[in-house]
Amino acid sequence: MEDKDSPDVKSLDESLAKESSSRETLINENINGETPEVAAIKEEATEKEESVVETAEIKKTATVTGQRRPQQQNEDFQKKRMYFRKKVCRLCTQKANHVDYKNVDLLRRYVTDRGKILPRRITGNCAKHQRMLAKAIKRARMAALLPFVSK
Structure with missing residues (x-):
C-alpha cells in the first residue's frame, strides 16, 4: 500500500477538491442562472432600489415648497368655497x-x-x-x- 502523503495521492486529492468546488459553482449557477459575482451585484442593486423607494415614499409624505397636497387641498377648498350669486346689471x-x-x-x-x-x-x-x-x-x-x- 502506498502512503497518503505520496505525491500521486496529493495531486488526486487536489484535483478532487477542485472538481467539487467547480461543481458547487456550477450548481449555484444552474440554480440562480447566474454566477456568484453577478448575484452579488444584483443584490447590491436591489438594496439600492429599496433605499430609493424608501426615500421616494418619504418625499411623498413630506410637503415640498411649491407643491400642493392634491386630496387635502381640494377638500379644504370645497369647505371654504362660497357660492356667489350672479351679478345682474x-x-x-x-x-x-x-x-x-x-x-x-x-x-x-x-x-x-x-x-x-x-x-x-x-x-x-x-x-x-x-x-x-x-x-x-x-x-x-x-x-x-x-x-x-x-x-
Missing part, C-alpha cells in the same frame, strides 16, 4: 336707456373711495351700461360733481 333691471351725469347718487355707487371707476366684474353691469357710466362719471368729474381723487 342694475340699470338693465331698471330699464334705463340713459345715464345722467347729474345723478350723483347713482354714480357714487360705481366709484371707489379713492375716486376710481369700479370695473364690470365687480359691479356686474353689462358692457353697454358700463360704458355709459364711465362717460357719465367723467363728465361729472369735469363739472366738479364728483372728485377726481379722494381727499
Whole structure:
C-alpha cells in the first residue's frame, strides 16, 4: 500500500477538491442562472432600489415648497368655497336707456373711495351700461360733481 502523503495521492486529492468546488459553482449557477459575482451585484442593486423607494415614499409624505397636497387641498377648498350669486346689471333691471351725469347718487355707487371707476366684474353691469357710466362719471368729474381723487 502506498502512503497518503505520496505525491500521486496529493495531486488526486487536489484535483478532487477542485472538481467539487467547480461543481458547487456550477450548481449555484444552474440554480440562480447566474454566477456568484453577478448575484452579488444584483443584490447590491436591489438594496439600492429599496433605499430609493424608501426615500421616494418619504418625499411623498413630506410637503415640498411649491407643491400642493392634491386630496387635502381640494377638500379644504370645497369647505371654504362660497357660492356667489350672479351679478345682474342694475340699470338693465331698471330699464334705463340713459345715464345722467347729474345723478350723483347713482354714480357714487360705481366709484371707489379713492375716486376710481369700479370695473364690470365687480359691479356686474353689462358692457353697454358700463360704458355709459364711465362717460357719465367723467363728465361729472369735469363739472366738479364728483372728485377726481379722494381727499
